[in-house]
Every structure is written in C-alpha cells, then in structure tokens.
Amino acid sequence: MVSxxxxxxxxxxxxxxxxxxxxxxxxxxxxxxxxxWVCVGVGMLFIAIAPGVLDRxxxxxxxxxxxxxxxxxxxxxxxxxxxxxSWELSRLEEKTRTLAEELALLRAxxxxxxxxxxx
Amino acid sequence: MKTLVIIPALDEEESLxxxxxxxxxxxxxxDVVVVDDGSKDxxxxxxxxxxxxxxxxPYNLGVGGAMRTGFRYALRLGYERAVQLDADGQHxxxxxxxxxxELDAGADLVVGSRFANNDGHYEVGRTRxxxxxxxxxxxxxxxxxxxxDPSSGFRAFSRPMLELFAANYSVDYLADTVEALLxxxxxxxxxxxxxxxxxxxxxxxxxxxxVKLxxxxxxxxxxxxxxVTRRHRRPHEEGSSWSPSxx
Numbered sequence: 001m002v003s004x005x006x007x008x009x010x011x012x013x014x015x016x017x018x019x020x021x022x023x024x025x026x027x028x029x030x031x032x033x034x035x036x037w038v039c040v041g042v043g044m045l046f047i048a049i050a051p052g053v054l055d056r057x058x059x060x061x062x063x064x065x066x067x068x069x070x071x072x073x074x075x076x077x078x079x080x081x082x083x084x085x086s087w088e089l090s091r092l093e094e095k096t097r098t099l100a101e102e103l104a105l106l107r108a109x110x111x112x113x114x115x116x117x118x119x
Numbered sequence: 120m121k122t123l124v125i126i127p128a129l130d131e132e133e134s135l136x137x138x139x140x141x142x143x144x145x146x147x148x149x150d151v152v153v154v155d156d157g158s159k160d161x162x163x164x165x166x167x168x169x170x171x172x173x174x175x176x177p178y179n180l181g182v183g184g185a186m187r188t189g190f191r192y193a194l195r196l197g198y199e200r201a202v203q204l205d206a207d208g209q210h211x212x213x214x215x216x217x218x219x220x221e222l223d224a225g226a227d228l229v230v231g232s233r234f235a236n237n238d239g240h241y242e243v244g245r246t247r248x249x250x251x252x253x254x255x256x257x258x259x260x261x262x263x264x265x266x267x268d269p270s271s272g273f274r275a276f277s278r279p280m281l282e283l284f285a286a287n288y289s290v291d292y293l294a295d296t297v298e299a300l301l302x303x304x305x306x307x308x309x310x311x312x313x314x315x316x317x318x319x320x321x322x323x324x325x326x327x328x329x330v331k332l333x334x335x336x337x338x339x340x341x342x343x344x345x346x347v348t349r350r351h352r353r354p355h356e357e358g359s360s361w362s363p364s365x366x
Contacts, residue, residue: 097290100177101188104154108174110195 183295231273
C-alpha cells in the first residue's frame with residue numbers, strides 16, 4: 001500500500017522534524033517558532049501516511065487534482081510566515097534603533113527619563 | 120527661552136566647522152548639539168573641538184534616527200524648542216532665527232521652504248524635481264494643505280512638537296521629513312512654512328543617486344498614503360518624564 005513517493009515524503013518530514021527538534025534542544029530556535037515547524041512537520045507526515053485524507057479534502061473543495069490543494073495550502077502558509085517574519089524584523093530593527101539611540105545619549109551623559117520603563 | 124540647534128551629521132568633517140562657526144558668530148544664544156550618525160570620518164571630534172555637545176550613534180541610523188535622538192536629547196535636558204539644521208552648510212543660521220520667530224508667534228512646526236518664493240534659484244536635478252512634484256501633490260491630498268517644500272530639513276519645533284516627535288518619528292530615509300509633516304498636521308499642530316534661501320552644499324556629495332532616489336520616493340509614497348489611517352503613540356514617556364517620580 002505504501003508507494004515510493006509517500007515513503008520519500010515521509011522520510012523528508014521525519015528528517016525536518018528531527019532537525020527542528022535538534023535546533024530547539026541546542027537553543028538555536030525559540031520555542032514559539034519550534035512549535036510552528038513541529039506542527040508543519042507533523043502535518044506533512046500525516047499527509048504522507050494517510051494520502052486518502054488529502055484526496056477527500058480536494059474532492060470536498062471541488063478540486064480534481066489533489067496535489068493542487070497541497071500546493072495551495074503550502075503557498076498560503078509560506079506567505080503568511082514570510083509576512084510575519086518581515087513584521088518581526090521591523091520590530092526588531094525598531095528595538096535595536098532605540099537601543100542605539102539610548103546608548104548614544106548615555107555616552108553623551110544625558111540622564112535617563114525618570115524611573116518608568118521606556119515603551 | 121532655552122533653545123537647541125540639532126545638527127544631524129554623517130561624514131561632514133569638511134563642512135561642519137564652517138556651520139558651527141557661523142552659528143557661534145550669528146546666533147551665540149543658541150545651544151548646539153551635533154548628532155553624529157555613525158560617521159566614519161572625524162565629524163564627532165571636529166564638533167567636540169568646536170565646543171558643542173556631541174551625541175554619537177554607534178552606527179548609522181539615518182537622518183530620522185539622528186533627529187529622534189536629538190529630540191530626546193532636547194527633552195531630557197529641558198529645552199523649550201529646537202531647530203533642525205543641516206551639517207552641510209545649506210542652511211543659513213540667520214534664517215534659523217526667523218523660524219524661531221514663527222514659533223513665538225504660536226506655530227508648533229516651522230518648515231523652511233526653498234520654493235515658497237521663486238526668487239531663490241535652488242538647483243535640483245530633473246528626477247528629484249519630478250519626484251518632489253509628485254510628493255507635493257500626495258501631501259496635499261493627504262493633509263489637505265499645500266506645502267511647497269515638504270521634504271525640507273530646515274525646521275523649528277515647539278515643545279509639544281518635540282514631545283510628539285520624540286515618541287513618533289519616522290526613521291525611513293526621506294520619509295522622516297514628509298511623514299513628520301503629516302504627523303504634525305494630523306495631530307492638530309500648527310504648521311507654518313517660511314521662505315528661506317538654501318545654499319549649494321559646502322562639501323560632501325548629494326545623499327542619493329537617481330535610481331535609488333526613485334525607489335525611495337516610491338517607498339515614501341506608500342508611507343504618505345498609509346499615513347491617512349495611522350494612529351500615533353502618545354508621547355507619555357518622554358513628555359512628562361522630567362519630574363522625578365517618587366519611587
């Protein structure tokens with residue numbers, strides 16, 4: 001019953017899962033991202049093990065070619081991830097900018113504003 | 120009134136001494152801070168030798184970042200108003216006094232315009248001129264007001280304006296000036312334009328080339344268009360921070 005492509009997809013999923021878990025263990029990946037990628041790995045593994053599910057979803061959506069559903073979901077998901085990373089990057093840049101400004105002011109001997117935390 | 124001249128400077132060791140000397144000669148009553156925006160040359164030491172305050176950023180943040188640093192500096196040291204002046208010698212210190220006079224007359228943001236009256240022949244490249252025209256049109260649509268020189272970097276700020284800008288100031292290249300203008304208008308600040316003459320740069324190269332310029336103006340256009348619905352952070356921290364808190 002297990003065809004060659006499914007075996008390959010399953011292997012790829014397992015490998016990426018292992019890779020993500022290894023990165024988390026080494027603390028190279030923050031937990032919030034690890035969960036995301038673990039879910040992706042599990043999802044891929046699930047589709048590899050039970051290909052019938054994808055066929056049924058495709059049928060329910062009125063799509064004749066099941067792999068198209070897979071690609072559609074993949075592209076949509078990756079788009080969301082990339083946009084999220086841009087957002088995160090902008091936020092991080094704003095933080096480093098603020099730090100740089102504060103450092104410059106500190107070095108110039110300018111007192112910090114009050115006791116309240118800076119937003 | 121305690122007034123600060125904020126000079127954002129990036130690699131301006133050639134022209135900065137002249138600018139600082141002119142300020143000392145013509146407007147000795149104004150304090151000066153040079154915000155060194157991560158210069159690779161001797162900008163910071165040149166300024167220090169001229170006896171003015173220097174704030175050195177650890178790396179280049181762009182004019183917007185340098186100005187935000189300047190605004191925070193001004194607020195934390197209790198300045199009532201500030202003038203932004205270029206380090207390349209384009210702006211005349213005597214004009215700064217005219218900008219400040221508008222603050223006294225009740226304005227919150229005074230913009231020195233190269234084009235407010237047509238007698239000053241300020242040379243601008245063709246691409247930049249076209250881009251500036253598009254920008255003026257966009258600013259007019261968004262703000263409902265005509266500004267002849269929305270990207271001018273010769274400005275004066277009241278205390279409320281400083282407080283707003285210390286919290287919200289665009290750090291994108293070119294966007295800093297135009298977006299700040301829109302922020303001011305939308306926040307109900309009184310914005311005034313004053314004609315000034317700008318000289319040809321005393322030293323250094325113009326900031327950007329054509330292709331990049333078009334890219335930056337397109338980016339700016341996105342900023343201007345989206346600014347219609349933007350909300351601003353309240354300047355709670357920088358504004359009221361000066362009184363020592365009890366705990």
